[in-house]
Amino acid sequence: MDAGDDELKVPYWLTATAEAANATFWRMLRRLPHLLAQAWRLAWQASRRHTLAVVGFELAAGVASAAGLVSVVGVLDGLLREGPTPDRIRAAVPSLLVMVGAGALHTLLGSAATAAQGRLSPQVSQTAEMRLLDLTTRVDLATFDDPDWRDAMQRARDRGIDAAQRVVDHAIELGTNLVGLAAAGSVLAVLHPVLLPLLVLAVLPTGWAAVRSARLGYRQQLRLVAVWRRKWMLSDLLADREPAPEVRAFTVRRYLLTEVKRLLDVATGEYMRVSTRQVRTNLMGAALGGVATGLTYTVLVVLLVTGRMELAAGGAAAYAISTGIGRLTQVAFSVNHLYEQGLYFSDYEGFCALATERAEATPPARAPLGPGTIELREVTFAYPGADRPAVRDVTLTLRRGETIALVGENGSGKSTLARLLAGLYHPDRGTVAWDGVDLSGVDPVSVRDQVAVVMQEPTRWPLSARANITIGRYERPTEQPEIELAARQGDAHDFITELPRQYDTLLSRHFTDGADLSGGQWQRLAVSRAFFRDAALLICDEPTANLDARAEHDVYQRLRELAAGRTVVLITHRLASVRDADRVYVLDHGAVTEEGTHQELMALAGTYATLFTLQASAYQQPDPAA
Numbered sequence: 001m002d003a004g005d006d007e008l009k010v011p012y013w014l015t016a017t018a019e020a021a022n023a024t025f026w027r028m029l030r031r032l033p034h035l036l037a038q039a040w041r042l043a044w045q046a047s048r049r050h051t052l053a054v055v056g057f058e059l060a061a062g063v064a065s066a067a068g069l070v071s072v073v074g075v076l077d078g079l080l081r082e083g084p085t086p087d088r089i090r091a092a093v094p095s096l097l098v099m100v101g102a103g104a105l106h107t108l109l110g111s112a113a114t115a116a117q118g119r120l121s122p123q124v125s126q127t128a129e130m131r132l133l134d135l136t137t138r139v140d141l142a143t144f145d146d147p148d149w150r151d152a153m154q155r156a157r158d159r160g161i162d163a164a165q166r167v168v169d170h171a172i173e174l175g176t177n178l179v180g181l182a183a184a185g186s187v188l189a190v191l192h193p194v195l196l197p198l199l200v201l202a203v204l205p206t207g208w209a210a211v212r213s214a215r216l217g218y219r220q221q222l223r224l225v226a227v228w229r230r231k232w233m234l235s236d237l238l239a240d241r242e243p244a245p246e247v248r249a250f251t252v253r254r255y256l257l258t259e260v261k262r263l264l265d266v267a268t269g270e271y272m273r274v275s276t277r278q279v280r281t282n283l284m285g286a287a288l289g290g291v292a293t294g295l296t297y298t299v300l301v302v303l304l305v306t307g308r309m310e311l312a313a314g315g316a317a318a319y320a321i322s323t324g325i326g327r328l329t330q331v332a333f334s335v336n337h338l339y340e341q342g343l344y345f346s347d348y349e350g351f352c353a354l355a356t357e358r359a360e361a362t363p364p365a366r367a368p369l370g371p372g373t374i375e376l377r378e379v380t381f382a383y384p385g386a387d388r389p390a391v392r393d394v395t396l397t398l399r400r401g402e403t404i405a406l407v408g409e410n411g412s413g414k415s416t417l418a419r420l421l422a423g424l425y426h427p428d429r430g431t432v433a434w435d436g437v438d439l440s441g442v443d444p445v446s447v448r449d450q451v452a453v454v455m456q457e458p459t460r461w462p463l464s465a466r467a468n469i470t471i472g473r474y475e476r477p478t479e480q481p482e483i484e485l486a487a488r489q490g491d492a493h494d495f496i497t498e499l500p501r502q503y504d505t506l507l508s509r510h511f512t513d514g515a516d517l518s519g520g521q522w523q524r525l526a527v528s529r530a531f532f533r534d535a536a537l538l539i540c541d542e543p544t545a546n547l548d549a550r551a552e553h554d555v556y557q558r559l560r561e562l563a564a565g566r567t568v569v570l571i572t573h574r575l576a577s578v579r580d581a582d583r584v585y586v587l588d589h590g591a592v593t594e595e596g597t598h599q600e601l602m603a604l605a606g607t608y609a610t611l612f613t614l615q616a617s618a619y620q621q622p623d624p625a626a
């Protein structure tokens with residue numbers, strides 16, 4: 001492993017694992033009630049019917065199991081009494097019938113419980129996943145920029161959802177074993193009270209071995225986490241579609257394979273080492289458990305020999321002890337599993353609590369429809385964790401029908417400002433108002449509903465070409481001509497008709513019959529999507545960055561047509577396209593440094609004029625080869 005690769009050494013799920021690695025048996029027990037309560041809540045939310053069914057069937061199976069154990073006394077009592085064999089057998093038959101009946105009932109009820117659990121588990125998983133996704137999409141965009149929040153989300157998604165289901169499964173498993181144990185224990189306590197603590201003693205070494213062996217596993221996970229992360233990164237490079245051309249073009253296949261093999265060797269060696277230690281631990285636990293079990297049976301024999309217990313009761317006790325030890329061992333394992341999954345589940349719960357806390361407020365007031373003016377007053381905004389604001393004290397007013405342009409160097413705050421205008425970010429200071437209504441007091445969805453954006457890197461929705469255009473108004477019933485119109489406006493219609501299934505072509509190479517598009521074609525789709533959305537405020541962030549010269553010219557032509565009756569915000573580095581804008585704002589380190597029409601700014605002879613002249617002269621320079 002690369003010693004300098006610090007970022008690889010600190011796993012994002014370290015917290016839970018570290019806690020698990022330091023877990024003691026008593027710490028596990030203390031957390032148990034809380035975990036059981038969480039499991040119950042989760043199961044109850046997922047399906048009341050199936051939760052009640054599992055609990056009901058398990059309890060009934062436990063009663064059947066106890067009845068079976070008690071009937072053993074009767075059977076043995078009948079068989080061991082004085083008298084001729086047929087009489088003894090006859091005396092044992094009723095208890096024997098109870099025993100067989102109870103066994104059959106126990107199996108039936110156990111199966112019913114398993115069936116109910118089989119229905120409950122996927123519902124728990126579904127509920128957990130839907131809750132996570134619902135909460136994730138409720139937080140505002142700025143929260144997504146917070147790395148801590150994203151880490152928490154990653155943890156919750158990676159292991160939390162799975163853990164939610166497992167917590168419930170292990171809680172049920174624990175419940176089943178506890179009921180079985182209670183059945184065996186109550187029978188033993190009735191037969192002779194001293195046998196009960198001996199039963200616990202017999203199982204302690206196995207419990208200890210289970211916890212120790214699990215801890216060895218967690219520690220191994222901790223040691224290997226960096227190796228795994230690196231291995232995943234490299235194997236993704238080998239297996240993913242995007243890097244596939246470069247993997248081949250640069251002939252790095254062998255290099256990557258060797259590195260993956262080296263990392264796998266490290267992991268495999270560690271697994272083998274730990275597995276030997278685990279087997280040794282379990283063996284020791286089993287040996288100590290054997291001694292304790294031997295002690296229990298010795299006490300039983302002493303009780304029988306000294307006449308403090310009947311032979312029939314002794315036989316039943318022996319049977320109950322063996323059942324009880326089995327159950328107790330299972331209880332130890334269930335507690336251990338429940339605790340382990342509980343740690344990951346706490347990540348899930350923690351994330352849900354955080355997301356609920358950071359959910360965007362949704363006041364009942366709605367934003368004005370088709371605003372006549374959009375006004376920013378002394379707006380300042382910093383990304384979470386950033387040491388300086390991305391937008392500083394910006395004041396500007398946009399009127400309906402206007403096209404304004406934001407220009408400036410990379411990182412000067414143009415995209416951030418556009419997102420503030422669209423209500424995607426909320427200012428830290430200052431206000432964004434539509435027709436005088438402060439957007440902080442209205443439902444953010446009512447703002448966004450009136451905004452269409454063409455992003456710098458538009459999302460490549462892995463949907464059909466049609467859905468890629470209509471997704472911004474997916475709920476609106478639409479006819480094909482309407483979709484085609486938007487596609488023509490965005491200059492996408494021609495290439496769509498050349499796709500294998502035209503508008504129905506799935507735009508993802510990850511699926512059979514899917515097609516991929518070029519960067520420029522994706523961008524044309526994004527422009528078509530914005531046209532189709534038909535919104536009052538249109539924000540175009542480098543809408544033509546990947547377009548060829550003709551397409552760029554056409555798109556700007558259409559954007560100008562679209563501007564009528566709307567407000568258009570244009571962000572671009574190609575200054576020739578902003579000449580016709582009603583106003584140009586020049587940004588520098590988040591602040592507006594120049595503002596005016598193209599002519600005014602040229603006359604000002606500031607940054608804009610310098611940049612414009614630079615770009616224009618690049619085109620006009622005489623060809624040295626000519």
Ligand SMILES: Nc1ncnc2c1ncn2[C@@H]1O[C@H](COP(=O)(O)OP(=O)(O)OP(=O)(O)O)[C@@H](O)[C@H]1O
Pocket residue numbers: 145383384386390408409410411412413414415416417456
């Ligand atoms: N999601 C983010 N989280 C943290 N900081 C960000 C984020 N997005 C942008 N920034 C920072 O905010 C500043 C402004 O970025 P912004 O994307 O608004 O600039 P821009 O003018 O649109 O740049 P470009 O011309 O390169 O698109 C930059 O310093 C950038 O590093």
